Amino acid sequence: MNKQKIKIGMLGFGTVGGGTYRMLASNGKIIEDSTGVELEISRILVRDKSRKRDVDAPAELFTEDPDDILKNPDIDVVVEVMGGLQPATDYIAEAIRSKKHVVTANKAVIAKDGPGLTDLAVQNKVILRYEASVGGGIPILNALSTSLQANEFTEVTGIVNGTTNYILSQMTDNDMSYEDALKDAQARGFAEADPTADVEGYDAVNKLSILISTAFGVRVAPEDIPREGITNITKEDIGFATQFGYKIKLLAQARRYRSTLECHVQPAMVPMGHPLATVNNEFNAVFAKGNAVDDVMLYGKGAGAMPTASAVVGDLFEIARAYATGTTEQSIPTAVNDNTSLTFDGEGQNMYYVNLIAEDMPGVLGTIATTFGNYGIGIDTFLQRSRGRKTGRHVPLIYILHEVTRDRLNEALEEIVKFTFVKEVKSIISVACLD
Missing domain, CATH: 3.30.360.10 (Dihydrodipicolinate Reductase; domain 2)
Incomplete structure (x- = not known):
């Protein structure tokens, strides 16, 4: 197997960046032994080169100029771990246009611009990977x-x-x-x-x-x-x-x-x-x-330096494997197209827990139950916690309601809070439907 070297430019050197650097230093030999490809961090973009950091790295690696990475013909892969939408989005796009593969942990960028960046990666025949954007070290x-x-x-x-x-x-x-x-x-x-x-x-x-x-x-x-x-x-x-x-x-x-x-x-x-x-x-x-x-x-x-770094380095491992097998162009992502058979329908229906504070007096429970019924809302479970026998004292009335849309529930509660015996709706919490 012919040995190859991939040169990496890293954008950011905070918690995740430092963890990625440490993990490559300690585990990079595993990737090299498995793929025959050596991963080398060549440049690291930071805001202030003089700042003291928790992770030691040679001073000559640091730069404050993004062009030292994005326009550097020797850099093969860009790892973006700086966070935030901008300038991260622009840097990723520029790296892709420069025919550099990209690994990012940036969920904000991928959530907002992932499809466009994926299309751009396809057009430029480079790999875009972002496992670390969801769930940290969970693949x-x-x-x-x-x-x-x-x-x-x-x-x-x-x-x-x-x-x-x-x-x-x-x-x-x-x-x-x-x-x-x-x-x-x-x-x-x-x-x-x-x-x-x-x-x-x-x-x-x-x-x-x-x-x-x-x-x-x-x-x-x-x-x-x-x-x-x-x-x-x-x-x-x-x-x-x-x-x-x-x-x-x-x-x-x-x-x-x-x-x-x-x-x-x-x-x-x-x-x-x-x-x-x-x-x-x-x-x-x-x-x-x-x-x-x-x-x-x-x-x-799901977070932290090393779990997230594990996902970043895992993506680098896949790129190294593609280099080793000569399949980098075959490993480009498939553009995300909308599934036309599915229509987005908002929040949908859920069961709900509702904590109402109301006066402890005759007729209250019946009136509230009737109002829920008028809106087609069924009661699954009910609990009243008494605070004494004196009429007029406010008590929590706890309901678990059958599945209903939140809008419909809000309409019912708007009517219920108009009753003089209801003090407030203290809490509304979804009850998870996990069949």
Whole structure:
């Protein structure tokens, strides 16, 4: 086997970039022994060359000029781990036009511009890989697009954000408030100083958009996916969920019903007997249902330097394998085309948990049940927690409702809160339908 060398230019040297550098230093020999191809990091783009870093690398590798990588004829592969939409998107496109293969961990770029960049890679006969954009070290995209590609998928559901899963796990297992669990996550490095992208569901929406394209062949833009974060989840909600036999998780879910595709990112009550309920702390998991494989779940650490670096280096391994076999042009991605047999239909129907605060007085329960019925909403389970026998005291009325659209549920609740005996709708949480 003739030995070859692939020269890599890395855009960014933060957590993932540093992890990728360390992993190639320690495990690169495995790739070389397997493929006969040596991977060498030749240049690294950073904002400030003089800054001290946690990972030591030779000073001569660093540059502050992107052209030292993007216009360098000696660079064969560009690894983008800088994050953010811009300038990352432009850098990736320029690298592709310069006939360089690209590996990226950037879920925001792939969710927004993945189809266009894939088309561009096809036109320029280069490889574009982005396994690390979803699930960190979990090889979910590769599994869906290779080993499981013969399946027609009816569902893909994931816990794809480690920050929110850590917070909800601490609230459930250690009786923490949301605020205390967030502070703990930040202290441990699982949450950013500004956690908005994670706790409000934006990160999960980007990842779900990529999963939908991979599993269903349908392009659903992140901004079109119904989204709700975890900031309104309370210890009381966690307690009621436990009473009913559920755990609350932030789920990214896409489901196929005949010719329609429904999807959303939202907190959901997951039955304790379901495998996703056992996924705790910073771990991620993706559960898929195919018409041949039936149920399959992939589980692992979804974030962090080394898990994400594992996915990046795995993509580099595939490029090295293509070089070794002379199949780089045959390994270019297939452009993602819309599946014309599927129509995107928004959030769809779900069961819901509703926590109403109302006066403890005769006739209240009947009036509320009748109002739900007038909107075609059935009650699956009901629980009233008494706070004493005095008439006029407010108590929580807890409902698990049959499947209904969120719009229809909101219409019913708008009428219910007009009753003078109803103080507020305190919580609305989806109850996951995971057949």
